[in-house]
Structures are given as structure tokens and as C-alpha cells.
Amino acid sequence: MFLFLGSEAEAGVLADRLAQFPQWNTKPPTQKVAAAEDLIYPDWMAGTWNVTSTLVDLVAPLAPDIVTPGFENNRRYLNEPVTFPVRFQVANQNYFEFSIFNPKSKIQNVKLQESVVADRAFNGLNIATAVLGSSAILSVKTDPHNPNRQITLLPGKRQLVSIVTSRASEIANPDQFISTEVSQQIFRAPTQLYLNQVETTTAYRRLQAFGAAIEADQITAVYLSPQDPNYFAAAERPVALYRYRLEFFP
Numbered sequence: 001m002f003l004f005l006g007s008e009a010e011a012g013v014l015a016d017r018l019a020q021f022p023q024w025n026t027k028p029p030t031q032k033v034a035a036a037e038d039l040i041y042p043d044w045m046a047g048t049w050n051v052t053s054t055l056v057d058l059v060a061p062l063a064p065d066i067v068t069p070g071f072e073n074n075r076r077y078l079n080e081p082v083t084f085p086v087r088f089q090v091a092n093q094n095y096f097e098f099s100i101f102n103p104k105s106k107i108q109n110v111k112l113q114e115s116v117v118a119d120r121a122f123n124g125l126n127i128a129t130a131v132l133g134s135s136a137i138l139s140v141k142t143d144p145h146n147p148n149r150q151i152t153l154l155p156g157k158r159q160l161v162s163i164v165t166s167r168a169s170e171i172a173n174p175d176q177f178i179s180t181e182v183s184q185q186i187f188r189a190p191t192q193l194y195l196n197q198v199e200t201t202t203a204y205r206r207l208q209a210f211g212a213a214i215e216a217d218q219i220t221a222v223y224l225s226p227q228d229p230n231y232f233a234a235a236e237r238p239v240a241l242y243r244y245r246l247e248f249f250p
């Protein structure tokens with residue numbers, strides 16, 4: 001069975017993209033998301049997990065002409081495992097009302113198929129704290145009306161706003177799930193405003209053997225925003241690529 005959600009494309013386009021790393025010359029094929037839509041995960045990802053994440057590679061494809069702030073500093077994380085908890089849960093909104101022909105009642109509550117989604121605020125806080133330290137993060141909040149909008153508050157009246165604008169996903173077999181999300185990120189500080197776009201493409205695989213229950217190959221790609229003076233020089237190509245190995249333990 002093959003299922004592609006979020007855009008119409010040939011089977012395996014995201015898997016092929018991962019195989020071509022780091023030769024990425026454009027953004028992935030995705031579809032724009034609505035405010036209430038969230039990324040749906042397979043049911044075998046439901047639950048709370050301890051994740052070990054290891055940065056295994058980082059590339060600046062357009063260096064030395066274009067290098068993102070902080071890229072060189074991120075080399076210190078190479079091959080250094082980071083552990084944090086994450087949670088995937090059944091979406092809260094599983095009910096809707098619709099009219100049916102019934103002599104006694106025209107309205108009934110009908111339960112939709114349960115959908116597994118990420119607890120974005122919980123996951124975002126734990127990941128940021130594990131990488132930057134608890135003193136570097138004040139809070140992580142997800143818009144209650146829009147799961148695609150997240151705000152991270154930082155000391156010194158700084159904040160990072162991340163808004164998922166498009167996504168796609170693939171299910172090549174029952175034990176594999178690949179997703180990609182493209183987000184607009186806005187970093188605000190009293191004397192600074194910085195914008196960019198970030199793609200996160202992840203291939204999850206359920207394991208049948210002992211040890212980690214799930215492993216994943218994750219790539220984060222950073223793209224310049226149209227406001228950046230180097231935007232046209234980059235021509236939709238990523239300016240930074242980070243590859244991680246993830247292991248999920250119950």
C-alpha cells in the first residue's frame with residue numbers, strides 16, 4: 001500500500017529525496033496547509049518516547065558565499081547524542097455534528113477515526129531544553145486554534161515564531177512513514193528581526209527486534225526568506241543542511 005498525503009506526486013518522492021542527500025537543489029513537493037490541519041502519524045507512533053538524537057552530518061551547500069548565522073558553531077554538536085522525551089497522542093477533536101434523516105433526532109455526534117498527532121508544545125520544549133539548557137528557554141506554546149503555529153519565548157524579550165506552511169507524507173509500507181514540513185520562522189529581539197524557512201523531512205521505521213522501537217533519519221534544511229539580500233542568489237536552494245539519527249525507546 002502506498003499513501004501520499006498533502007500533494008500529488010509520484011510514489012516515493014520523499015524517499016528519493018532522502019537518498020539524494022545532500023544534493024538538494026529545491027524544496028520538496030508539498031501542499032499548503034489550513035490552520036486546523038495537523039500532521040497525522042501512524043498509530044504505532046502513539047505514546048511517550050525517550051529519544052536519542054545524534055547530529056551525524058552538516059553541510060553548507062553554498063559556502064563560502066552564503067553561510068547561515070550559527071552554522072559553524074553547530075559543529076560542536078556533531079556526533080554528540082542528545083536525549084529528550086517526546087509524545088504523540090490522539091487528537092482531541094474527534095467529534096463533529098451533521099444532519100441525518102431520523103424521526104427522533106436530526107443531529108447526532110459521530111466519532112471520526114482517531115488521529116495520532118505530535119504534542120508540539122511538549123516536544124518543542126523538551127528538545128530545546130535538551131539542546132540549549134533549561135535557562136535558555138522560558139516556554140513553548142502552540143496556538144490552541146492552529147497546531148501549525150508555535151511560539152518559543154526566550155530570555156531578554158526574544159521569541160521564535162514557527163508556522164508550518166506546507167507539508168506532505170508517504171507510507172511505503174506498514175512499518176515506514178516519511179513526512180516533510182516547511183515552516184516560516186521569525187526570530188524577534190529588541191534590536192533584531194531575522195526570517196528564514198526551514199524544512200524538516202523525516203523517515204521513521206518501526207523495528208521488530210529488541211532495542212529501540214523506532215528509528216528515524218531526519219534532515220533539517222534551512223532556506224533564505226525573500227527578505228534576505230542573498231535570496232535570489234540562493235535560488236530556492238538550501239543554505240544549511242543538518243542530518244540526524246533518531247532512536248525512540250518506550
